[in-house]
Amino acid sequence: MYNVQPGYGAPQTHHRAYSGSPNYSQQQPAHRVHGGGYPAAGPPPGADPQLWNWFSAVDADRSGSISVTELQSALLNGNWTNFDLDTVKMLMSIFDTDRSGTIGFQEFVGLWKYIADWQNVFRHFDRDRSGSIDGRELSEALRSFGYNLSPSLLTLIEHKYASEPAVGYGPPPGITFDRFVRACVVVKTLTESFQRYDTRRDGWVTLNYEQFMTIVLSAP
Amino acid sequence: MYNVQPGYGAPQTHHRAYSGSPNYSQQQPAHRVHGGGYPAAGPPPGADPQLWNWFSAVDADRSGSISVTELQSALLNGNWTNFDLDTVKMLMSIFDTDRSGTIGFQEFVGLWKYIADWQNVFRHFDRDRSGSIDGRELSEALRSFGYNLSPSLLTLIEHKYASEPAVGYGPPPGITFDRFVRACVVVKTLTESFQRYDTRRDGWVTLNYEQFMTIVLSAP
Numbered sequence: 001m002y003n004v005q006p007g008y009g010a011p012q013t014h015h016r017a018y019s020g021s022p023n024y025s026q027q028q029p030a031h032r033v034h035g036g037g038y039p040a041a042g043p044p045p046g047a048d049p050q051l052w053n054w055f056s057a058v059d060a061d062r063s064g065s066i067s068v069t070e071l072q073s074a075l076l077n078g079n080w081t082n083f084d085l086d087t088v089k090m091l092m093s094i095f096d097t098d099r100s101g102t103i104g105f106q107e108f109v110g111l112w113k114y115i116a117d118w119q120n121v122f123r124h125f126d127r128d129r130s131g132s133i134d135g136r137e138l139s140e141a142l143r144s145f146g147y148n149l150s151p152s153l154l155t156l157i158e159h160k161y162a163s164e165p166a167v168g169y170g171p172p173p174g175i176t177f178d179r180f181v182r183a184c185v186v187v188k189t190l191t192e193s194f195q196r197y198d199t200r201r202d203g204w205v206t207l208n209y210e211q212f213m214t215i216v217l218s219a220p
Numbered sequence: 221m222y223n224v225q226p227g228y229g230a231p232q233t234h235h236r237a238y239s240g241s242p243n244y245s246q247q248q249p250a251h252r253v254h255g256g257g258y259p260a261a262g263p264p265p266g267a268d269p270q271l272w273n274w275f276s277a278v279d280a281d282r283s284g285s286i287s288v289t290e291l292q293s294a295l296l297n298g299n300w301t302n303f304d305l306d307t308v309k310m311l312m313s314i315f316d317t318d319r320s321g322t323i324g325f326q327e328f329v330g331l332w333k334y335i336a337d338w339q340n341v342f343r344h345f346d347r348d349r350s351g352s353i354d355g356r357e358l359s360e361a362l363r364s365f366g367y368n369l370s371p372s373l374l375t376l377i378e379h380k381y382a383s384e385p386a387v388g389y390g391p392p393p394g395i396t397f398d399r400f401v402r403a404c405v406v407v408k409t410l411t412e413s414f415q416r417y418d419t420r421r422d423g424w425v426t427l428n429y430e431q432f433m434t435i436v437l438s439a440p
Contacts, residue, residue, distance in 0.1 A: 068384045096385065164288045165288060168320070
């Protein structure tokens with residue numbers, strides 16, 4: 001099992017998980033820090049100079065905080081494509097802890113670490129160094145997180161998160177970084193939701209329409 | 221009830237629905253036509269000249285068929301943003317009926333009509349002519365399709381498909397065209413899946429993990 005930084009996407013994680021709910025609850029106190037509002041002129045006391053430089057580069061309009069648009073412009077996959085809006089929204093929902101709609105410097109520090117940790121995971125599982133994750137690599141990554149999914153579920157995920165549709169009945173192209181992160185967080189979120197309803201621990205859940213739709217629409 | 225073109229997103233539709241399955245089944249015979257391969261020089265016999273012109277414009281590299289990248293470059297929302305990759309993949313899964321990985325002219329004709337019909341739906345429900353769909357407009361659209369969702373589900377959809385995260389606890393920005401289409405197709409797909417498992421018609425389903433994950437990951 002890959003010794004991943006405390007369980008990103010893994011069921012045993014103690015890291016703050018994507019809450020997925022529109023009222024943005026379940027944020028950990030450690031990240032309940034002031035968001036934007038720092039003067040663009042200089043870093044807050046004790047700031048890591050390198051991180052402050054990166055933050056300032058992303059903050060293109062020098063407003064002192066990073067907007068969704070600035071974040072999406074700054075986040076690139078290995079093949080130079082931008083992150084999907086849905087991945088950016090997922091990241092905002094995790095790291096915009098004061099719900100200001102922007103990412104302040106302290107929030108940026110958490111976001112940066114999260115992305116760097118995921119990049120290490122991605123590089124580890126991209127065995128052939130192709131810059132994207134194929135079906136076999138995806139399967140190994142999810143298994144290392146503790147998810148033993150059936151071949152048919154793995155194929156569904158491989159197609160859903162591929163950066164292009166498959167041609168014919170062949171395998172789809174690989175999964176880029178940002179979609180790999182989203183796929184892992186989605187599997188984690190859905191599995192946890194399922195487990196919450198599986199109160200008898202027998203592998204079955206009984207759901208009404210409202211519960212079913214809420215679970216699905218709450219995932220990133 | 222809005223008299224929508226045969227039920228896009230509506231449960232009573234007879235139109236070809238997004239199958240959502242990675243083996244791309246359930247395509248209607250009417251669209252099982254040859255995909256790419258027309259000589260870039262001229263239109264096939266009987267082609268609508270205007271549609272041929274549009275097709276040729278989208279086919280930037282004059283290959284005779286439209287790739288995913290060409291399609292994504294050509295499809296714009298009212299605010300000039302490109303369609304999300306996930307919407308483009310959804311459209312490809314519906315209209316690339318010969319699974320060539322590209323859209324030929326005959327496939328393009330179906331795709332064009334689908335988008336034009338949805339644009340009419342979008343304009344109809346965008347009551348305030350803002351170019352995007354807000355929570356109230358979304359609720360009216362879904363109700364007209366036959367989906368009476370709870371306020372809390374509507375809020376979830378409004379946030380999930382908004383073009384940006386909400387600021388604070390206020391309402392999110394509106395839903396752009398392509399994400400509106402995806403939201404409606406997702407609600408339709410999930411509702412139909414739920415109904416398929418609700419064999420006693422009592423509003424409850426019992427699912428194991430495999431079934432649950434398959435339903436969710438099969439939706440666009």
